[in-house]
Amino acid sequence: MRLGLAGALLGATLLAGTANAADKRWDGADDLPVNPLACAAGEAAAPAAAKPYDGGQPTNAPDKAGKPISLVDVPKLIGIGYFNATSKGMQDAAKELGNVTVKTDGPTEAKIDEQIKFIDNYITSGVDGILFAANDPVAIAPVLKKALSKGIHVIGYDANSTPDAREWFVNQAEFNGIAKAMIDSMAKEAGEDKGFAIVTSTFTTPNQARWIAEMWAYAEKCHPKLKWLETVEAQEDNNLSFNQATTLINKYGDRLSGLFGMTSVATPASAEAVTKAKLCGKVAVVGLATPNAMKPYVNADCVKSVVLWNPVDLGYAATYVARAVVDGKLKPGATSVDAGKLGKLNVVNGSEILLGAPFIFTKQNIKDFDF
């Protein structure tokens, strides 16, 4: 009787599920409008749906155009590889510009209350500008507004605040830019007409769903022969990601030529699954991940492209933006800003500066990063 009950329940579940699966594609994308970039390699500017400037402005900021300025950088926390890299980019930019000094200082843990204290202290001691990566977009707003009210310039990078609490935000990557980099890398490594599957966190995680939707749109437009096999969920769980990637490999066999990792957890786990299946070179792994977790696979030639952004460039751009603001070269309504060796960066979403195409870590450059 026990057997009958359990069997009936299980059977009913499976039947119901199969009926559902027939008319639904489990692709993990959301339903929001997509904006795929142009297929050509060069970064074609997204047709900016000209959103008006929505940042805040400092009151009575002293005119220091062309004069030396001192900036303070308050990241989410200090002492980790990622923010060491942004800090290095700021020092690089300061050295190039010659009339900027930047000091990085902040909490040793990513705590918003600590971060607010640091910013408050620097407002009191007096600086020309504050660069920040917010631990909380809303909670940080009051202290940033206080800085603006004292005539201090405020520029965000990496993690935004509410727009009116800072003048500009340097945005490291837009969804369609990441999508393009991912799909282009996959088409190049796996082949234009090959099949691939996706390991994501959950179908409802906003960022991942957005990226996948943009990937669909871009692939349809630029690599229409790629075959989308399946998307599986793996939470943000190392072992589950590994198991799911392994299952996909076993299920599709030769039909699977590529795996996308949509999270920094799923990507190394997918690479491990491909390594364990001895399919390096046969199944390409492309994904979002941080360099340290991917070094073993990149160095072993199992993974060729790790998509993210370059935090050194991010810090570098933030410093150039601060200088341009002080010099009056970047005003509300501007459409681009000159950022030294990075060239002209575009203004998007009203008051954001887009860092540009995502950065791709490869065997040649991954050793230069430690985060």
Added chain:
Amino acid sequence: MSVMTVPSSRADPRRIFKALASQEALLAIAVIGLAIAVGLYNPRFLAARNLSDVLLGNAYIAVAAIGMSMVIISGNIDISVGALIGVLATLSGTLAVKGVPIIVTWLAPLVAGILIMGLQGVVIAYLRIPAIVVTLGMLSILKGGLISVTGGKWITDLPDSFHLADLELLGSVPMPVFLMIAATILAAWWMHDSAPGRAIYAVGGNAEAARLCGISQPRTVVMVFALHGLFAGVAALLYATQLRVIQSTVPPNLELTVITASVVGGVSILGGVGTVIGSTLAAILIAEIASALVFIDLSPYWIRAVQGMLILATVIADILRRRRMTGA
């Protein structure tokens, strides 16, 4: 005095094992039946490689479920095991990165597991605080402590020799699968044939009767938790050494999966009944279902629902069986 004479119909070993043989047989049939059914739909499921991957990737859950089964059979529960496995994996990986001899990095999680779980056992047994309260507290301590100490930073750059789970015995049996099978057989034999092993059933089945038989309930509970810590340590080791990255966070819902394996394996939530052969088979079944869902193109959303139904079906069956027994 021998445990065999416990004067309770519920704790009568012959009846228990008779009943359980069927639970284990049921699970074995389910494991094989599911494999055949899914294999008919998609023959690739039956490839040796896939079946061994299902075992390989989930062996740590079966190992953790051995300890969990002992805890539940003794009439207790532990919801801190997922957090503990996260902490022990991080401990082991941290030592490995620091260059500590590999054997120490492998033994440390076992020792730490025994100490932390043993401590919980002491609090539960001697201070008479319900296990669910103690282990809930420990869950928070371990979870919060892990984040505070590591800052959520991942452990990378692990030495190659650290990866115990990559070893193969006799050239073909992966270490996780070997440990799972060996631990299951040893634990099943020990629980079935040794006095301390039998004491676990006695304490969980009828604490008063066990006391009258001269079994120290507190000592048995501490022993059970210490052993549970040992198995959690082995599970953490497999968990930590399988991939090249240790996340330094608590694996989501791991304690639930482990408890599910025990309960579906026929371990009675009321204590006193169950075997680790059942829990290992159940862990395999759950892993097999997760893999099967992908193979039959079913939304992975179903995995939780199916797990939930398995638990409900097993618990309802357990309660009906008990009613029939006591009513007879």
